[in-house]
Amino acid sequence: MDNDSKHRLVILVGSVREGRFGPVVSSWVAGQATAYGAFDVEVVDLVGIDLPLALPDASPKHAGDDYPRPAGMAPLTSALAATDAFIVVTPEYNHSCPASLKAAIDWHYTQWAAKPVAFVSYGGPAGGRHAVLHLENVFSELHAVTVRDGLAFPDYPAVWRDGVPLDPAVHGYAKLLLEQLAWWAGALRTARAAAPYPS
Ligand SMILES: Cc1cc2nc3c(=O)[nH]c(=O)nc-3n(C[C@H](O)[C@H](O)[C@H](O)COP(=O)(O)O)c2cc1C
Numbered sequence: 001m002d003n004d005s006k007h008r009l010v011i012l013v014g015s016v017r018e019g020r021f022g023p024v025v026s027s028w029v030a031g032q033a034t035a036y037g038a039f040d041v042e043v044v045d046l047v048g049i050d051l052p053l054a055l056p057d058a059s060p061k062h063a064g065d066d067y068p069r070p071a072g073m074a075p076l077t078s079a080l081a082a083t084d085a086f087i088v089v090t091p092e093y094n095h096s097c098p099a100s101l102k103a104a105i106d107w108h109y110t111q112w113a114a115k116p117v118a119f120v121s122y123g124g125p126a127g128g129r130h131a132v133l134h135l136e137n138v139f140s141e142l143h144a145v146t147v148r149d150g151l152a153f154p155d156y157p158a159v160w161r162d163g164v165p166l167d168p169a170v171h172g173y174a175k176l177l178l179e180q181l182a183w184w185a186g187a188l189r190t191a192r193a194a195a196p197y198p199s
Pocket residue numbers: 015016017019020021022023091092093094095096122123124125126127128
């Protein structure tokens with residue numbers, strides 16, 4: 001596949017905590033996505049992005065591109081706007097996603113619409129699935145399409161070594177996630193080019 005026909009993919013690193021595990025997971029996911037071949041991959045890390053909790057006095061839904069975002073958010077906004085697909089890498093904080101990830105989501109609206117979102121999660125016994133269940137609801141409100149097959153790593157310190165998951169079966173699960181994501185990315189890219197998404 002040449003670069004023009006590849007789908008643009010943003011891998012969003014959801015946690016910004018000191019000593020976080022998120023970058024380990026997202027670099028491995030980026031390697032899998034690059035090797036798969038259908039995507040032009042960009043890892044977008046929320047660390048260092050200006051993500052205030054106080055939102056402006058208008059909804060991004062109605063303000064569109066004029067939404068008054070801080071200058072330090074511009075690289076994030078541009079990456080979200082330009083991409084065809086997302087993989088959200090999230091841990092579980094108190095049975096939901098980290099506040100950093102929710103803030104990045106809430107500061108945007110049209111950037112998510114009519115695009116597919118897949119999830120890779122990690123955490124304690126539930127492997128971050130509580131966070132993913134919340135995020136599936138959130139992204140449906142934003143007119144995004146969530147991909148059925150995700151990857152979840154329960155008790156992640158025991159199942160990763162040297163930046164790689166220990167279970168070889170994970171590669172098959174990752175391939176299925178990427179196949180479904182590429183299918184949706186292609187279908188929705190064609191649909192967005194054919195007609196503006198109604199909102
Ligand atoms: C504020 C906070 C709340 C947490 N709540 C949960 C939880 O509800 N379920 C869970 O499995 N792990 C929970 N954990 C453990 C995290 O899954 C674990 O610390 C993980 O490494 C966090 O991802 P990060 O290192 O990328 O920040 C919590 C961690 C923090 C910091």
